[in-house]
Amino acid sequence: MPTLLLEVGCEELPAGACREAEEQLPALAQRHLGAAPDRVYVGPRRLALVFKNVPERTPDEWIKGPPEHLADRAAAGFAKKQGVAVEHLVAREGFLGVERPGKPLADVLPERLGAIVRDLSFSKSMRWDESGLRFARPVRWRLAKLDDRTVVGETSFGHRFTAGAVEIPHAGEYSERLRAAGVEPDAGERRRQILAGLDAIGGWSDPAGVLEEVVYLVESVEVLEGSFDERFLELPERVVVTAMQSHQRYFPLGGNRFAFVANGGEPELVRAGNEEVLEGRLDDASFTFERDVARGIDELASRLDAITFFAGAGSFADKARRLGDLVRTLGGGEASLEAARLAKADQASELVREFPDLEGYIGAEYARLAGYPEAVCAAIEEQYLPDSAGGPLPQTEAGKVLAAADKLDTLAVSFSLGHRPSGSRDPYGLRRAAIGLNRLAVEGGLSIPRALLPDEVREFVEERLEGLLEVPVEYVRAALAARATDLGAVAALAEFLYSERESDAFEGVYTAYDRADRLAGRAAAEAAPELDRSLLREDAERALAEGLAGVSLDGDLHKALESGATLAPLVERFFDEVLVMDEDAAVRANRLRLLLDVRDTLGRLGDFSQIPR
Amino acid sequence: MAAPNFQQTISALERYWADEGCVLMQPYHTELAAGTMNPATFLRCLGARPWKTAYVEPVIRPLDGRYGENPYRFQHYFQYQVILKPAPEDVLDLYFASLEAVGIDLRRHDIRLVEDDWEQPTLGAWGLGWEVWCDGMEITQWTYFQQLGGLDVDPVPAEMTYGLERLAMFLQGVRSAFDLEWAPGVAWGDIYRESERQWSAYNFEEAPVDVLTKRFDEHEQECRRLLDRRLPLPAYDQVLKASHTFNLLDARGAISATERAVYIGRVRNLARDVAKLYIDLESDADASA
Numbered sequence: 038m039p040t041l042l043l044e045v046g047c048e049e050l051p052a053g054a055c056r057e058a059e060e061q062l063p064a065l066a067q068r069h070l071g072a073a074p075d076r077v078y079v080g081p082r083r084l085a086l087v088f089k090n091v092p093e094r095t096p097d098e099w100i101k102g103p104p105e106h107l108a109d110r111a112a113a114g115f116a117k118k119q120g121v122a123v124e125h126l127v128a129r130e131g132f133l134g135v136e137r138p139g140k141p142l143a144d145v146l147p148e149r150l151g152a153i154v155r156d157l158s159f160s161k162s163m164r165w166d167e168s169g170l171r172f173a174r175p176v177r178w179r180l181a182k183l184d185d186r187t188v189v190g191e192t193s194f195g196h197r198f199t200a201g202a203v204e205i206p207h208a209g210e211y212s213e214r215l216r217a218a219g220v221e222p223d224a225g226e227r228r229r230q231i232l233a234g235l236d237a238i239g240g241w242s243d244p245a246g247v248l249e250e251v252v253y254l255v256e257s258v259e260v261l262e263g264s265f266d267e268r269f270l271e272l273p274e275r276v277v278v279t280a281m282q283s284h285q286r287y288f289p290l291g292g293n294r295f296a297f298v299a300n301g302g303e304p305e306l307v308r309a310g311n312e313e314v315l316e317g318r319l320d321d322a323s324f325t326f327e328r329d330v331a332r333g334i335d336e337l338a339s340r341l342d343a344i345t346f347f348a349g350a351g352s353f354a355d356k357a358r359r360l361g362d363l364v365r366t367l368g369g370g371e372a373s374l375e376a377a378r379l380a381k382a383d384q385a386s387e388l389v390r391e392f393p394d395l396e397g398y399i400g401a402e403y404a405r406l407a408g409y410p411e412a413v414c415a416a417i418e419e420q421y422l423p424d425s426a427g428g429p430l431p432q433t434e435a436g437k438v439l440a441a442a443d444k445l446d447t448l449a450v451s452f453s454l455g456h457r458p459s460g461s462r463d464p465y466g467l468r469r470a471a472i473g474l475n476r477l478a479v480e481g482g483l484s485i486p487r488a489l490l491p492d493e494v495r496e497f498v499e500e501r502l503e504g505l506l507e508v509p510v511e512y513v514r515a516a517l518a519a520r521a522t523d524l525g526a527v528a529a530l531a532e533f534l535y536s537e538r539e540s541d542a543f544e545g546v547y548t549a550y551d552r553a554d555r556l557a558g559r560a561a562a563e564a565a566p567e568l569d570r571s572l573l574r575e576d577a578e579r580a581l582a583e584g585l586a587g588v589s590l591d592g593d594l595h596k597a598l599e600s601g602a603t604l605a606p607l608v609e610r611f612f613d614e615v616l617v618m619d620e621d622a623a624v625r626a627n628r629l630r631l632l633l634d635v636r637d638t639l640g641r642l643g644d645f646s647q648i649p650r
Numbered sequence: 651m652a653a654p655n656f657q658q659t660i661s662a663l664e665r666y667w668a669d670e671g672c673v674l675m676q677p678y679h680t681e682l683a684a685g686t687m688n689p690a691t692f693l694r695c696l697g698a699r700p701w702k703t704a705y706v707e708p709v710i711r712p713l714d715g716r717y718g719e720n721p722y723r724f725q726h727y728f729q730y731q732v733i734l735k736p737a738p739e740d741v742l743d744l745y746f747a748s749l750e751a752v753g754i755d756l757r758r759h760d761i762r763l764v765e766d767d768w769e770q771p772t773l774g775a776w777g778l779g780w781e782v783w784c785d786g787m788e789i790t791q792w793t794y795f796q797q798l799g800g801l802d803v804d805p806v807p808a809e810m811t812y813g814l815e816r817l818a819m820f821l822q823g824v825r826s827a828f829d830l831e832w833a834p835g836v837a838w839g840d841i842y843r844e845s846e847r848q849w850s851a852y853n854f855e856e857a858p859v860d861v862l863t864k865r866f867d868e869h870e871q872e873c874r875r876l877l878d879r880r881l882p883l884p885a886y887d888q889v890l891k892a893s894h895t896f897n898l899l900d901a902r903g904a905i906s907a908t909e910r911a912v913y914i915g916r917v918r919n920l921a922r923d924v925a926k927l928y929i930d931l932e933s934d935a936d937a938s939a
Binding site for chain 2 (some may be wrong): 048049051052053081161163164165166167174175177198199254255285297299300301303306307309310311313314316317320321324343344345347352420518560630
């Protein structure tokens with residue numbers, strides 16, 4: 038069976054579009070050609086598929102029509118719709134239908150290749166000519182080859198500046214012919230070459246993760262090394278790294294050296310040019326940095342009332358004031374209060390306007406240069422942590438408090454304005470903020486009162502807690518319904534209950550809760566508002582009431598569980614000896630009350646009805 | 651071969667694009683923040699009529715001034731703007747050939763097209779294209795317009811906006827725009843450094859906020875009146891003047907972020923209405939022709 042090559046030549050595709058195409062192409066090939074490609078080549082100027090051993094004909098098709106017994110009524114209409122004469126309909130297993138013999142693959146390729154191109158969908162697409170076709174960037178050539186037969190188009194094209202049209206004599210020679218024309222079509226191979234080049238130089242880093250973009254920015258890989266004037270090392274390190282990575286997609290090598298990937302050209306010239314450009318960028322960043330420093334962080338903070346935090350939620354000055362209040366509520370000390378005042382000052386800096394990623398970091402630098410205590414500066418720097426689900430937490434106390442306040446405020450403001458995340462859309466990073474808040478409580482040991490969160494926000498945040506803890510969700514729900522007043526205590530309780538789930542004490546508490554809840558929970562409306570000891574008639578109910586009064590759930594969770602478990606035998610005896618549904622309504626109401634008190638007392642350890650047995 | 655000076659580079663581009671059939675236009679007569687805003691681009695890219703043009707445009711961006719102290723930021727610099735409408739199939743090849751025409755050997759340098767999604771909210775305009783890098787230096791913004799004035803463009807024009815200073819800095823191998831040779835013995839800085847200082851002082855310190863605030867309203871009213879009189883060309887000048895007035899107010903720090911969105915919305919509405927009227931008149935004319 039023959040080898041098939043399909044190639045779609047484009048003007049330079051963005052890296053994101055390349056990745057979208059890479060994901061969709063195998064399924065589209067399957068849909069339109071009924072075969073899975075053996076190779077998928079994706080790069081800035083071409084998308085290509087190679088199939089080894091494709092069938093030379095498309096499969097025969099059987100188009101099923103009406104059942105034979107309805108032929109009188111339906112056959113003519115069906116035949117007309119299919120464009121055949123009624124007498125050409127064929128009966129098969131009781132149905133009439135049309136046999137469509139397969140066609141030579143070569144005959145259908147132009148149309149099938151067109152369908153693949155049409156069906157690729159990109160998050161951003163454009164029109165460029167009268168065809169009205171939409172694609173990530175203009176499509177400029179198509180090529181389809183079956184072995185050595187050219188079915189669509191004429192040639193491929195090599196490297197944009199060093200090679201022109203490239204003959205592909207045989208579909209199976211695609212990649213080698215392109216390599217000879219200065220193009221590495223295989224993204225995986227380009228990635229390997231880039232990594233090999235960087236490793237050969239050594240000491241490279243990629244904090245902003247530009248590698249995956251660079252793989253799709255070049256068709257031929259040349260890893261080069263450059264350096265810049267050492268005077269720029271006086272700039273804060275992340276300013277230098279950001280200038281290298283965000284604009285230029287360079288890889289920092291430490292000190293004044295960097296690596297980058299070229300797509301061609303003479304290495305000496307290209308290196309010199311890139312060094313010039315980077316020094317220009319750094320020079321410019323120095324001017325900007327110096328201007329910010331000359332203003333000073335207090336002056337920057339005073340300009341915050343002119344900068345909107347969020348439409349409808351006031352300025353950054355308002356935000357800073359709210360942060361101060363929250364920090365105070367969270368019990369933050371002097372350093373965190375001072376940090377809250379200065380936390381957003383860098384939003385007024387020119388450097389953050391230029392490089393938004395530097396927020397927090399550069400504010401801390403400016404605070405240091407203004408002579409603020411390190412605790413204040415560190416808190417400013419740590420306010421956005423954790424900035425990813427698994428990212429590091431603030432290390433300082435003031436940093437934790439400020440980080441929690443920042444997230445609380447963002448969540449509260451966003452929810453109050455109706456900006457809830459929906460589906461995959463979460464433009465304000467609210468899920469990340471909620472997870473961060475939980476982690477500050479659980480891992481950071483920060484006390485975050487649940488009452489501090491507006492209802493809707495609390496639900497949203499606590500839902501995230503379910504995913505964060507490594508215990509089954511029922512235990513988290515049980516703990517959430519308990520009377521733990523802060524997020525960390527909820528987590529500790531959930532973990533504790535889960536770790537105790539096999540213990541006798543847990544079993545005892547669970548059973549006592551469960552029995553009390555099953556009987557009295559349904560009849561709660563009939564229960565007396567308060568327990569009346571004078572109405573307790575039986576020994577067993579008096580014993581339970583006494584036992585209940587002696588239960589202490591404060592302090593250590595182990596002791597609390599043990600204490601709660603002392604009710605187990607008393608509840609058991611109660612159910613053995615006492616008839617709750619007494620004829621005397623007052624006695625009945627009192628007994629229901631007693632059971633509800635048992636349930637609610639034990640319920641402070643968790644809503645055990647959430648936990649299936 | 652000696653590096654071309656600034657005016658030679660401009661001449662080379664003029665010659666090249668004239669040979670490609672472009673109408674060589676001259677800079678527009680009022681302040682523009684980008685060559686795109688020149689009616690030779692914004693208005694002529696609307697509608698169905700083919701159009702090819704190339705011109706130098708001095709762009710005025712008050713907020714970007716640095717008193718002539720920073721050699722990378724100016725409130726006044728130059729773009730070279732090329733429009734090919736519709737975009738021919740070999741439009742990128744034509745563009746690359748223009749780089750050769752100004753003296754860049756494409757095989758010796760690393761020329762790259764890096765994704766750039768262009769958007770100009772005040773004009774209700776967007777397109778997709780690239781930054782063109784030459785050895786890491788961005789020398790051109792390259793865009794296939796998709797919408798102008800909130801209207802889909804058809805046919806799709808290609809816009810090439812060369813940053814003339816960047817391009818010349820690359821060609822001349824100098825680090826600062828001030829050091830560019832403009833003509834033999836005359837540097838870019840000789841002509842514009844003092845002007846940067848004075849204009850920065852005006853833009854940041856002297857521009858009269860109350861007068862400008864009033865002026866913005868007047869330009870808006872005048873634009874509306876001219877739209878009513880079905881005169882989109884003069885109306886468009888009022889859009890440009892309103893836009894520049896807004897930029898000055900912005901440089902004076904007189905506009906909060908919330909107000910900014912409102913101002914931008916007002917200019918965008920004007921631009922959209924001008925665009926609609928322009929197309930209406932043009933299609934009427936084409937229909938009766």
